[in-house]
Amino acid sequence: MSRDLRDDFEAGVHHVWARGNRRQLIFVENADRHIYLALLGKCVERAKWSCLAYCLMDNHVHLLVETERPNLSAGMQWLHGQYAFGFNRRHRQVGHLFQGPFGSNRMADERQLISTIGYIALNPCAAGLCSDPSDWPWSSHAALEGGFAPPCLDVAALHRHLAPLGGDPRERYLELVAARAT
Numbered sequence: 001m002s003r004d005l006r007d008d009f010e011a012g013v014h015h016v017w018a019r020g021n022r023r024q025l026i027f028v029e030n031a032d033r034h035i036y037l038a039l040l041g042k043c044v045e046r047a048k049w050s051c052l053a054y055c056l057m058d059n060h061v062h063l064l065v066e067t068e069r070p071n072l073s074a075g076m077q078w079l080h081g082q083y084a085f086g087f088n089r090r091h092r093q094v095g096h097l098f099q100g101p102f103g104s105n106r107m108a109d110e111r112q113l114i115s116t117i118g119y120i121a122l123n124p125c126a127a128g129l130c131s132d133p134s135d136w137p138w139s140s141h142a143a144l145e146g147g148f149a150p151p152c153l154d155v156a157a158l159h160r161h162l163a164p165l166g167g168d169p170r171e172r173y174l175e176l177v178a179a180r181a182t
Contacts, residue, residue, distance in 0.1 A: 011067045013052065013107040013161070015116045018080060019060040021099045026083075027058055028091060033138050036061070039082050041152035047075035050157035053120045055139035057127065062120045066157060076102045113161060117173070118180030125181070133177065144173050 020026040027033050033056050044051050044065070053064040065072070084097035107113040121144075124136035133141040143149035144158065159169035166172075 010106070011069050013064065013066045013113060014072055014104045015107065015120070016063040016065060016072070016076060016102050016104045017060060018076075018102040019099045021096045023059050023099070024097075025059050026061065026087070026097055027056060027138075032087060032090075035086060036083055037150055037152055039079055041150065043075050043079040044152055044154070046078070047071050049075060050154035051140075051152050052154060052158040052161065053117055053140045053144065054153070055120045055123045055136070055141075057123060057129075057138075062123060064116060064120055066154075072104060110161075110164065114176050115180065117158075118177050121177045122181055141177070144170070146170060 018026075027036065036056060037054075040051060040054065040063070043049070048068050048071075050066040051063060052066060053062075055062045065075075067075075080098055080102065087097055088094060105116075107116065121133045121139060121141045124130050124139065125133055130136045133139065134145060140149075140153050143153055144155060149155050158173070162169040162172045162176075
């Protein structure tokens with residue numbers, strides 16, 4: 001049985017997170033992560049979102065998404081419903097995969113956006129999984145550094161948000177992540 005949609009959020013940039021039920025793994029193998037990113041790509045297309053950043057940890061996920069209209073709840077319900085259904089089928093499990101509904105925080109200003117971008121990039125480092133965010137293959141950081149961007153990631157949209165800082169948006173991104181790391 002799916003959960004009811006909660007009151008939706010106004011359009012804007014949202015930091016979204018979700019944790020595994022009882023902090024269980026939501027990604028058991030790399031194939032799970034590939035499937036989640038593919039579903040995220042379908043979700044951003046269906047919902048007309050821009051995914052500005054993401055980080056897939058073992059038992060939780062962080063997304064930074066920009067919505068054009070108030071459809072964050074509907075999009076997340078679709079994304080996590082599709083993922084959980086497939087995960088349970090692949091791993092022969094039953095029940096809720098995610099611990100309650102997703103959490104979210106709408107970015108109030110540029111300062112909060114910048115802080116959140118750094119937080120998402122550095123999440124694997126804070127968890128002790130790597131010493132440099134470039135070493136975590138399941139986040140958008142390497143793509144935002146200038147590497148290959150999966151279809152779900154809208155690098156140009158993130159660059160538009162960083163453009164007011166002046167200079168090259170890619171360099172601004174790297175600077176803000178480095179500043180958050182210190």
